[in-house]
Amino acid sequence: MTETDEIDFEIDPEDLEGGPGTERELGEPCLLVDDLHITYRVLGAKRIGTAAADDAKGRRFLRRLLAQGRDQVGSVREIPAVRGVSFTARRGESIGIVGINGSGKSTLLRAVAGLIPPTKGAVYVAGEPSLLGVNAVLMGKLSGERNIMIGGLALGLTQAEVRAKFDDIVEFSGIGDAVYLPMRTYSSGMSARLRFAISSAATPDILMIDEALATGDATFRQKSKARIDTVREQAGTVFLVSHSLATIESICSRVLWVHEGRLVMDGPAEDVCAAYKGFVRAKRRKS
């Protein structure tokens, strides 16, 4: 599979009726991303031995690494995943993030959610940062039921509020009795749907969705869109990362196109998606 194969050009109007509602009046700025850089530091791309010899060599390598200081060791590789991204988001906006595989979309989203510290630059959020990034607190060895409680508390709900929303969350995610099994036994679709159901349960200030909508059926997508609309109506901001341009176009009024960690275009969904489609088609023709 090439890096562009995953992009889904199919428009599925009956799944996602209504459009993004670009006419909606926007509120005041609630998020400022200022010259954001995220650089991952990865240890040891170099092969240092095989099989039984690995352990001892590995230990020696690590000792040497610690003695020398990580900065001087050649095999620490730096990956600049986000390079100088700046933008402002307003209340009531739904913003899609597009880009080919490895372009930095998820890293940007996670940094905006406060899950990755900036290497340089800053993210300023007005509102409840704890409302962002329920993914970080969920635990695979605990049941869906326990994770609903943990995620709900992380979103700022009380225990009683989580209990009151429990049935709705389970029903929304469509995971049924699997809610009593450990989350690590779930398919990626099931856990993505449960994460989405939990993170949107509290009508957060900023709702961040990374591909979750791609994992459900038409009914789930329709329900998700209704929930996203509720968040926006209550002047929340929605960020959506997806390879499905159909999903992005039907939900987002504005789109950020990220390429090699840089923001190459930021504008109305229609314009950015059209430019991005052109880029992907040209890339496909070349390969």
Ligand SMILES: Nc1ncnc2c1ncn2[C@@H]1O[C@H](COP(=O)(O)OP(=O)(O)OP(=O)(O)O)[C@@H](O)[C@H]1O
């Ligand atoms: N935890 C990590 N450690 C090291 N490098 C990482 C890590 N996560 C991502 N990267 C690298 O950062 C770059 C951006 O990755 P990211 O996952 O943000 O891109 P993406 O656009 O979301 O990709 P995809 O569409 O495939 O999900 C890639 O080169 C990737 O290999």
